[in-house]
Amino acid sequence: MRNMDRRAALMKDCAAFLGPYPFNNITGDIIWQSFDHPGNTWLPGMKIGVDLVTGIQRNLTSWKDSHDPLPGSYTVSMDINGYPQLYINNMNGEKSLQQRVGSANGLGFTGMHGLMQINFSEFKFVYEKKKEMYIMFNLLNSLYFTKMILNYEGQFRQLVWITSNQSSERCMASFEDECKSYNLCGTYGNCNISTYPVCTCLEGFEPKVPEEWSVNNWSNGCKHKIPMNSETGHKFSKLSNAKFPDSRNVWYNSTMSRVSFNKGRGKKGDVNRRKPCSRDFFKDGRGGERREKGTIFVVSLSSQIGEIRREYPVNY
Known part of the structure; x- marks a missing residue:
């Protein structure tokens, strides 16, 4: 193994933080890269999700405390059961689900008000069949740089660097009320x-x-x-x-369009073929991405x- 190509994307937030460091084999194929092991910080272009081939989970993991980078008590991970969404888990003792970040809708997460200002960011849920499933975000405006950090107390924070006035600010801190x-x-x-x-x-x-x-x-x-x-x-x-x-208990159909749903009258409509007495319906994601044709529409099976x-x- 040798390092054939070491690339760094520098982004400012008081101090610079580095982008992906891949290790390539002699033919140029990436065999390891730092972005697959994100630590406690989520950067633009970094995937949080699951590699369906290798089974590797790309999670955020908090530090032990504010100064110790050893793995701490909290993780942010994707649950791929039902319609994929992000969770914050408390790893103390038995693994317990502490908070639900929610599903990606293309502009943010359904459970985090204020996450990412929509004029400079874009979230994507990507499913490559039998390969990988992940959520990532990209920046749309070069006037801002941002990163998200899972701190040692289990809070998901967003930090933004504003290039115009060379200042940083905390846009959002998640999960700070009883609800x-x-x-x-x-x-x-x-x-x-x-x-x-x-x-x-x-x-x-x-x-x-x-x-x-x-x-x-x-x-x-x-x-x-x-x-x-x-x-x-x-x-x-x-x-x-x-x-x-x-x-977690929903089914999403990647081939059914809104038209087929709207025209369903109990005989031809995909949704109405199912007994209506025990079904709950959810709105489809606006900004999801799937590497094949079709609209994702979510229907609860519970x-x-x-x-x-x-x-x-x-x-x-």
């Missing part, structure tokens, strides 16, 4: 930081265990006021400014929707 905790309000629960208590049930639902809700224990979530069945009518209720539910989190107006 960011994973599944705080339980199934069919709605978390709103501007109300007290923060947890309520969605329209048409009621607390599953009322006595627990009276002491602010919402973990068992809500249940239908009227049991669902396939004989009664159904309707969709609009819920604005809310984070999509956990999408009759239970995870907690909905409402926070701030989201301009995605």
Whole structure:
């Protein structure tokens, strides 16, 4: 092995940080590169996801503390079950899911308000069949440089360098309120930081265990006021400014277009062939990328929707 080509992309944020360092074999093929092992920092062009051939997980890993770069307690990783999304995991003791960053929609993540100003960045979800699945971001405006850091306390922070005035600022710090905790309000629960208590049930639902809700224990979530069945009518209720539910139990069809969905009347429509009494629907991603023709449309296979989190107006 020898280093045939050592490239560095320098980006400023008080101090410069380096881009990919690949090691190539004698024919020029890359056999190792630093971007496949990102540490605690996510840079433009860096992939967070899974290599489906080798099984390698490209995760962010926090430092042990603010001065010790040994692996710490937190990771940011992609869960490829259902519709892929990012999670923050706490690795202390048994691995536990601490917070859900959400799915990429092309402009950011559904669970992180304020992540990346849309005038200078672009997020992509990429799926190369049987090869790899990942999320990455690119810069669209040379006036700004940015990086994201998973700090030792498990917070996902974005730092931006503004070239015009040679200054840096922190645009976003994730998960700094009660509603960011994973599944705080339980199934069919709605978390709103501007109300007290923060947890309520969605329209048409009621607390599953009322006595627990009276002491602010919402973990068992809500249940239908009227049991669902396939004989009664159904309707969709609009819920604005809310984070999509956990999408681990959803199915996404890469070949079905919106046209085929809209024209479905229960006989020819792909969606309506399935029993409507136990299906929940999600909006498709705006900026996803797939290396083959087709539109990704997400349909839940579960009759239970995870907690909905409402926070701030989201301009995605």
